[in-house]
Amino acid sequence: MRYGVLGTGAVGRVLAGRLVEVGHDVQMGSRTADNEAAAAWAAEAGPNASHGTFADAAAFGQTVMNCTAGGASLDALAAAGAENLAGKVLIDVANALTFETGRLTLTVCNTDSLGEQIQRAYPDARVVKTLNTMGNEVMIHPERLPGLHSVFVSGDDAEAKQQVAGVLESFGWPPESIIDLGGIATARGTEMYLVLWIEMMQAAGGDRHFNINVVREAG
Numbered sequence: 059m060r061y062g063v064l065g066t067g068a069v070g071r072v073l074a075g076r077l078v079e080v081g082h083d084v085q086m087g088s089r090t091a092d093n094e095a096a097a098a099w100a101a102e103a104g105p106n107a108s109h110g111t112f113a114d115a116a117a118f119g120q121t122v123m124n125c126t127a128g129g130a131s132l133d134a135l136a137a138a139g140a141e142n143l144a145g146k147v148l149i150d151v152a153n154a155l156t157f158e159t160g161r162l163t164l165t166v167c168n169t170d171s172l173g174e175q176i177q178r179a180y181p182d183a184r185v186v187k188t189l190n191t192m193g194n195e196v197m198i199h200p201e202r203l204p205g206l207h208s209v210f211v212s213g214d215d216a217e218a219k220q221q222v223a224g225v226l227e228s229f230g231w232p233p234e235s236i237i238d239l240g241g242i243a244t245a246r247g248t249e250m251y252l253v254l255w256i257e258m259m260q261a262a263g264g265d266r267h268f269n270i271n272v273v274r275e276a277g
């Protein structure tokens with residue numbers, strides 16, 4: 059499949075690289091066509107990797123991944139273009155957070171979420187929020203942590219969530235670790251979890267290589 063990965067930061071590069079590794083053609087998008095990080099990634103990732111603007115990458119992808127800074131995601135998606143997102147699965151990995159007050163705060167929470175904002179702005183896209191509850195190293199190689207641990211999916215389109223579960227499995231996530239929370243409004247919970255994630259990371263002296271596991275009573 060062809061993927062458009064919007065975002066040239068660590069998350070965009072890591073996810074785009076893993077998508078190439080598991081056999082897809084990937085174009086990375088940026089505000090500019092000549093973004094240095096995107097060009098370096100494409101050169102290293104090989105013949106199935108390319109780069110361009112947000113609009114180029116979204117047009118290229120049969121599926122699009124939003125890996126842009128959460129506070130700028132709506133601007134990045136506007137640049138990608140509604141016509142390049144319509145009808146496509148749009149995997150949203152972003153968190154709208156800021157450290158402006160010296161502590162992590164979310165720029166949207168409680169009664170709304172970035173996932174919902176994106177779905178409202180692009181009603182013809184099939185938005186699935188996932189992978190936003192862990193560091194990027196864990197997203198693409200869940201086996202680097204011992205035992206089972208959880209990844210969440212939120213979205214209004216059941217078929218889109220099924221497709222995304224397939225992508226997660228191709229990264230190594232066992233099906234029993236993938237928790238479908240329900241509609242896109244459930245992204246509020248996974249986005250607000252970020253506050254706890256940051257505090258756990260800080261409490262562990264900055265170690266980002268951890269995740270949570272949802273454990274249930276047997277039977």
Ligand SMILES: NC(=O)c1ccc[n+]([C@@H]2O[C@H](COP(=O)([O-])OP(=O)(O)OC[C@H]3O[C@@H](n4cnc5c(N)ncnc54)[C@H](OP(=O)(O)O)[C@@H]3O)[C@@H](O)[C@H]2O)c1
Pocket residue numbers: 064065066067068069070087088089090093125126127128129130131133134151152153154155189190191192193194195
């Ligand atoms: N770091 C993690 O492990 C982790 C884990 C879970 C979720 N996330 C979320 O994943 C997303 C990506 O994180 P990241 O650390 O890889 O990168 P980032 O630095 O948060 O975002 C970089 C991307 O955002 C774009 N961008 C920045 N300002 C913009 C603006 N004003 N208008 C349009 N686009 C703009 C950049 O465009 P250019 O390419 O043009 O520079 C770049 O592609 C974030 O939402 C983050 O919260 C991160």
